[in-house]
Amino acid sequence: MTKLRLAIVGAGPAGIYAADILLKSERNFDVSIDLFDHLPAPYGLVRYGVAPDHPRIKGIITALRDVLDRGDIRIFGNVRFGEDLTLDDLKKHYNAVIFATGAVRDADLGIPGIELEGSYGAAEFVSWYDGHPDYPREWPLEARSVAVIGNGNVALDVARVLAKHADDLLPTEIPANVYDGLADSPVTDVHVFGRRGPTSVKFTPLELRELGELRDVDMIVHDEDFDYDDAARAAVAGNKQVFVIDKVLQQWRQREVGQASRRLHLHFFAKPLEVLDDGNGRVGAIRYERTAPDGEGGVVGTGEIREIPIEALYRAVGYFGSSLPGIPFDKRFGVIPNHEGQVLVRDKETGESRQLYGVYATGWIKRGPVGLIGHTKSDAMETVRHLINDLGNWWRPESPSEESVVELLESRGIRYTDLDGWHRLDEHELALGTDAQRTRIKVVPRDEMVDISRAELSA
Ligand SMILES: Cc1cc2nc3c(=O)[nH]c(=O)nc-3n(C[C@H](O)[C@H](O)[C@H](O)COP(=O)(O)OP(=O)(O)OC[C@H]3O[C@@H](n4cnc5c(N)ncnc54)[C@H](O)[C@@H]3O)c2cc1C
Numbered sequence: 001m002t003k004l005r006l007a008i009v010g011a012g013p014a015g016i017y018a019a020d021i022l023l024k025s026e027r028n029f030d031v032s033i034d035l036f037d038h039l040p041a042p043y044g045l046v047r048y049g050v051a052p053d054h055p056r057i058k059g060i061i062t063a064l065r066d067v068l069d070r071g072d073i074r075i076f077g078n079v080r081f082g083e084d085l086t087l088d089d090l091k092k093h094y095n096a097v098i099f100a101t102g103a104v105r106d107a108d109l110g111i112p113g114i115e116l117e118g119s120y121g122a123a124e125f126v127s128w129y130d131g132h133p134d135y136p137r138e139w140p141l142e143a144r145s146v147a148v149i150g151n152g153n154v155a156l157d158v159a160r161v162l163a164k165h166a167d168d169l170l171p172t173e174i175p176a177n178v179y180d181g182l183a184d185s186p187v188t189d190v191h192v193f194g195r196r197g198p199t200s201v202k203f204t205p206l207e208l209r210e211l212g213e214l215r216d217v218d219m220i221v222h223d224e225d226f227d228y229d230d231a232a233r234a235a236v237a238g239n240k241q242v243f244v245i246d247k248v249l250q251q252w253r254q255r256e257v258g259q260a261s262r263r264l265h266l267h268f269f270a271k272p273l274e275v276l277d278d279g280n281g282r283v284g285a286i287r288y289e290r291t292a293p294d295g296e297g298g299v300v301g302t303g304e305i306r307e308i309p310i311e312a313l314y315r316a317v318g319y320f321g322s323s324l325p326g327i328p329f330d331k332r333f334g335v336i337p338n339h340e341g342q343v344l345v346r347d348k349e350t351g352e353s354r355q356l357y358g359v360y361a362t363g364w365i366k367r368g369p370v371g372l373i374g375h376t377k378s379d380a381m382e383t384v385r386h387l388i389n390d391l392g393n394w395w396r397p398e399s400p401s402e403e404s405v406v407e408l409l410e411s412r413g414i415r416y417t418d419l420d421g422w423h424r425l426d427e428h429e430l431a432l433g434t435d436a437q438r439t440r441i442k443v444v445p446r447d448e449m450v451d452i453s454r455a456e457l458s459a
């Protein structure tokens with residue numbers, strides 16, 4: 001029987017779902033899957049993006065772990081495609097590859113002053129508070145007044161973690177240095193800015209509502225933002241999600257404020273124009289233009305310019321995918337160009353796109369960094385369907401045996417981690433958590449993660 005030796009690069013939800021879907025799909029060939037990730041632990045942004053105080057979402061890891069624990073997918077952590085493994089290596093050992101490498105960088109925000117000291121990308125801050133091994137362990141939390149630019153769930157995560165009292169995060173899996181950093185934060189005011197109105201936000205209702213439940217944090221919204229036009233009223237009447245978001249915000253308008261030691265301000269119809277220098281090369285204020293509905297669901301500038309003094313700024317205007325050596329990349333959208341997951345390459349002579357046989361994409365690197373974890377499942381279904389149908393065009397590897405890849409990694413001295421290693425690290429982190437009466441305490445340094453996974457510490 002034909003056998004598909006498949007490499008999947010990226011052990012986030014998209015990669016794991018793709019493996020699971022392929023193994024469960026109807027097909028007339030055998031399958032053997034190797035899943036590679038450059039991090040020593042699997043689960044991608046579920047481990048290193050989803051906020052630590054969202055245990056329900058972090059719990060998706062349980063479902064992903066069940067897939068890996070079945071034992072029919074091999075996993076190689078601490079292996080970076082492009083450095084430790086190349087496309088030529090994959091062609092030598094596999095019939096095809098699916099890239100599920102996600103998006104980990106911040107999208108740019110091209111306004112003057114964005115490069116000032118004290119201006120950060122949300123992705124860096126998220127990586128810090130989620131204990132990502134490749135980010136600094138210290139985070140400068142010295143600002144009393146902070147701006148967060150963006151109107152999606154990541155902006156809410158950043159604003160919430162900044163505004164929340166550190167003790168309320170203690171039961172979660174935040175690393176000890178993150179707790180210490182947040183506990184010392186002098187923050188009193190967090191200002192969230194969105195260009196559009198309350199009925200056009202990308203927040204989901206659950207995440208928005210949660211802000212109103214933070215202990216000792218007042219939610220501040222402004223009456224001037226609720227003068228809805230016909231398009232906004234139609235959105236409230238016709239879209240359940242917008243209806244709930246509007247209801248939550250309207251309740252906050254009625255609330256008494258002024259008691260809490262911290263405030264979280266939502267500024268709608270506020271288009272950031274410039275970050276102003278405090279005179280010492282640091283963030284000193286944000287200048288923004290008041291916008292107004294344009295009658296067609298968008299906004300236009302009104303020419304009214306305002307300023308709010310701030311001491312730090314976080315841009316949460318989206319994530320962006322990174323290019324991979326030897327693989328086509330669309331610089332404009334930060335994705336691998338593809339048709340329903342079949343990777344496309346542009347012919348230099350004709351300028352036409354054609355399928356790059358054997359190469360597939362799924363998840364955020366396939367369709368861009370939008371959507372929830374659940375969406376990566378439908379993504380994977382589409383990609384896997386094409387992979388199966390393309391059987392006649394798979395690569396014909398010269399060394400398809402399962403041992404040959406292990407030999408290759410070992411010959412290169414790569415300290416890869418495997419499923420047993422992940423279990424060891426997982427148990428180690430859970431035990432650290434139990435000792436401290438917390439969910440889990442993450443091991444952060446990469447070397448330590450690898451040592452524990454490879455059991456070299458106990459040796
Ligand atoms: C801050 C934040 C909070 C979020 N919160 C939620 C939430 O509450 N609920 C929800 O449903 N969704 C949430 N999401 C969205 C969710 O995380 C994504 O939908 C999902 O993780 C995308 O899956 P993916 O597998 O495509 O990418 P990722 O999860 O990013 O996984 C990609 C994997 O590829 C690996 N990789 C990258 N490059 C290489 C390489 N060169 N070699 C080897 N491996 C590589 C990475 O290490 C990573 O493990 C959040 C996202 C962010 C950014």
